[in-house]
Amino acid sequence: MKKLNIGLFGFGTVGRGLFDVIGRIGSDEVSIRRICVRNKRKDRGVRACFTDNPDDIFSDPDINVIVELIDEADASFEYVCRALRHGLPVVSGNKKMIAAHLPELIALQEETGAALLYDASACGSIPVIRNLEEYYDNDLLTSVKGILNGSTNYILWRMFQDGISYAEALRQAQELGFAESNPSLDVDGWDSLFKLIIITVHAFGIYVRPEDVFRFGISSLNDQDVRFAREKGRRIKLVGHVEKLPDSSLIMSVMPQLLSPNKYIYSVDEEFNGVVIKGLFYGKQFMFGRGAGGYPTGSSVLSDISALKYDYHYQYKKIHAEEHPEYTLDTKFRIYYRYSRPEHLAILPFSEILEQYTSTTDNYVVGLVSLADLHAHQKELEEAGVFVAAYPRD
Amino acid sequence: MKKLNIGLFGFGTVGRGLFDVIGRIGSDEVSIRRICVRNKRKDRGVRACFTDNPDDIFSDPDINVIVELIDEADASFEYVCRALRHGLPVVSGNKKMIAAHLPELIALQEETGAALLYDASACGSIPVIRNLEEYYDNDLLTSVKGILNGSTNYILWRMFQDGISYAEALRQAQELGFAESNPSLDVDGWDSLFKLIIITVHAFGIYVRPEDVFRFGISSLNDQDVRFAREKGRRIKLVGHVEKLPDSSLIMSVMPQLLSPNKYIYSVDEEFNGVVIKGLFYGKQFMFGRGAGGYPTGSSVLSDISALKYDYHYQYKKIHAEEHPEYTLDTKFRIYYRYSRPEHLAILPFSEILEQYTSTTDNYVVGLVSLADLHAHQKELEEAGVFVAAYPRD
Numbered sequence: 001m002k003k004l005n006i007g008l009f010g011f012g013t014v015g016r017g018l019f020d021v022i023g024r025i026g027s028d029e030v031s032i033r034r035i036c037v038r039n040k041r042k043d044r045g046v047r048a049c050f051t052d053n054p055d056d057i058f059s060d061p062d063i064n065v066i067v068e069l070i071d072e073a074d075a076s077f078e079y080v081c082r083a084l085r086h087g088l089p090v091v092s093g094n095k096k097m098i099a100a101h102l103p104e105l106i107a108l109q110e111e112t113g114a115a116l117l118y119d120a121s122a123c124g125s126i127p128v129i130r131n132l133e134e135y136y137d138n139d140l141l142t143s144v145k146g147i148l149n150g151s152t153n154y155i156l157w158r159m160f161q162d163g164i165s166y167a168e169a170l171r172q173a174q175e176l177g178f179a180e181s182n183p184s185l186d187v188d189g190w191d192s193l194f195k196l197i198i199i200t201v202h203a204f205g206i207y208v209r210p211e212d213v214f215r216f217g218i219s220s221l222n223d224q225d226v227r228f229a230r231e232k233g234r235r236i237k238l239v240g241h242v243e244k245l246p247d248s249s250l251i252m253s254v255m256p257q258l259l260s261p262n263k264y265i266y267s268v269d270e271e272f273n274g275v276v277i278k279g280l281f282y283g284k285q286f287m288f289g290r291g292a293g294g295y296p297t298g299s300s301v302l303s304d305i306s307a308l309k310y311d312y313h314y315q316y317k318k319i320h321a322e323e324h325p326e327y328t329l330d331t332k333f334r335i336y337y338r339y340s341r342p343e344h345l346a347i348l349p350f351s352e353i354l355e356q357y358t359s360t361t362d363n364y365v366v367g368l369v370s371l372a373d374l375h376a377h378q379k380e381l382e383e384a385g386v387f388v389a390a391y392p393r394d
Numbered sequence: 395m396k397k398l399n400i401g402l403f404g405f406g407t408v409g410r411g412l413f414d415v416i417g418r419i420g421s422d423e424v425s426i427r428r429i430c431v432r433n434k435r436k437d438r439g440v441r442a443c444f445t446d447n448p449d450d451i452f453s454d455p456d457i458n459v460i461v462e463l464i465d466e467a468d469a470s471f472e473y474v475c476r477a478l479r480h481g482l483p484v485v486s487g488n489k490k491m492i493a494a495h496l497p498e499l500i501a502l503q504e505e506t507g508a509a510l511l512y513d514a515s516a517c518g519s520i521p522v523i524r525n526l527e528e529y530y531d532n533d534l535l536t537s538v539k540g541i542l543n544g545s546t547n548y549i550l551w552r553m554f555q556d557g558i559s560y561a562e563a564l565r566q567a568q569e570l571g572f573a574e575s576n577p578s579l580d581v582d583g584w585d586s587l588f589k590l591i592i593i594t595v596h597a598f599g600i601y602v603r604p605e606d607v608f609r610f611g612i613s614s615l616n617d618q619d620v621r622f623a624r625e626k627g628r629r630i631k632l633v634g635h636v637e638k639l640p641d642s643s644l645i646m647s648v649m650p651q652l653l654s655p656n657k658y659i660y661s662v663d664e665e666f667n668g669v670v671i672k673g674l675f676y677g678k679q680f681m682f683g684r685g686a687g688g689y690p691t692g693s694s695v696l697s698d699i700s701a702l703k704y705d706y707h708y709q710y711k712k713i714h715a716e717e718h719p720e721y722t723l724d725t726k727f728r729i730y731y732r733y734s735r736p737e738h739l740a741i742l743p744f745s746e747i748l749e750q751y752t753s754t755t756d757n758y759v760v761g762l763v764s765l766a767d768l769h770a771h772q773k774e775l776e777e778a779g780v781f782v783a784a785y786p787r788d
Binding site: 017021024025119125126127130131134135136137140264267279280281282283284285286287288289290295296298299300302303306307310312315317 | 411415418419513519520521524525528529530531534658661673674675676677678679680681682683684689690692693694696697700701704706709711
């Protein structure tokens, strides 16, 4: 078993969490040798070897693992590629970068033989990628559905629990360090979407570009929506969802859902994440754990680092399978659609309207609409400030 | 990737489940070539090559995987050893055999280089062994606690849900095929104990003999106990528990627990299993899935079989670690102890009695007692027909 000397990029919430976790377990098999940050002079109150020059990491012959935990996707991609080309294994937590570049990163791993692990990128402390890759690795898998973003879940939980406004709940999530530095990544569903793209590769063996998936966030959620959900005995959660239909086509979405209490993820509160993996024969599996915060995510990064001690790498078995499901937007969703101005109803071509409510302030319909139409009108929906949530019958 | 030709021992609920699952997915990478059963003439309504002679399996040069799903632990151990000595990888679901012989089986795997996988033995469809082995593989793990037996959970759920008697609930579990052929294995806690022994090896790297662990089942549970739990807003579940204490000693137990609603496993109903993995930094992880029945367990066996395609084997990293926690019975439990005859109170040397209730039919105390004393008096407790449950403060 080899000793791992880490070259770390980034010292934000997760980087700091990893640093503390490694310090606390006091292992002599893993140590952080050098940390590359933007400003090496900033006082971080820790004893470590900081640099602002990536070359200091790549030219250090003792460093045999790169851990990349920075925010910027472009720099992240550059460092990861550079490391893999050096033959250095990499652990990354940057879901945006991975979701954008996964096909190239898979090719680069195969070309160089160096491993890239990123379980921490997908659901904080839940080992969802590793399980999809290693355990749910046969044709039995039918869907993966989950609460993939801790900070929006925290916001929604506070809104439902304490009746506070969206703005106040967001502020609290940011104070607790759950939210990304750019809140749009969380609240507009981007973070969940990137995770869903990565999950889909490991669950079903196909890569779908983020821009080809319907994504809708929670930033337009208002009191009327919360009231509607409460009246129906439901809760609103931001859900990422990929499902193989019986004809082997594959649908994906990231959007709020009105969940009834009989769903496992109904009870996933605070900043937790929860993932339901459904299979033809085993029924539903539910995995649940902390989805945000430096220590849980740092622990998850450390699990990936530990796996490198044994030369673990993803085999992308399903990518290499002979048959793949085909991604489609050709399916109908039953949705709750709340709008303020009457002309906003026309944004979506509903194939059927099942309920309609109008008032002097807010209006809503419950109706059927195709996923393709949701996707085609995503930008108009966001600009109109309406709220859209899947509203399944059960 | 190689084609797997299975020699299958046993065609009970799980064997049949595996047969159906493999038939349904129609993979050309996995097939069942021969099935060894006690009575090869019995009509099972399926097209397969049955034999009653184990030699027919071991002498078939095309068979390259042994799957062992029989009830009898002695025969199971014989076939598994024979297969490993032949250099054939084995998948087994026999927790009793594995729990009894794990040290020899680990040694035999290392000697022969052939793999033995048994994730299906531990929690039906939940991949708990694989995750403990591969993901929670560092010093951060502090405890594993769970509902490990589907049929007792089904029985307890029916008793609490519908107010039916223990005997009636047991009968229904047996009708549904959830119970082992010998109900004592389930209801007296043996099945949970065997799984806990296996989990402990993969979680903490030490093997503890089943007879060294305090085990208490649910067969003496009566109306008074159910009433007590209800009055306190709790539910009774049969819980297997292993925990590393801050001084690095390790405690284990299998016994009923009075669980409050703030515990994840409080809500694990029907025949489901649920496992909470707790770590120093990531907090609690919860995994949940079907713990009994032919299809879920058959799917889990198939996941192990699929792993053999890639020559996966457990590395028993924690067994090979330099330091191990030390197993101890030296800890105190707060328990609920219900007895009918006054002299039964003296069986256990309580260090403190916190509550006492007497009536013309049933009596109980809530008190503190050492795990060592529970273990020392296990047989008397069982013979006296009393009921014992852990009753933690929160």
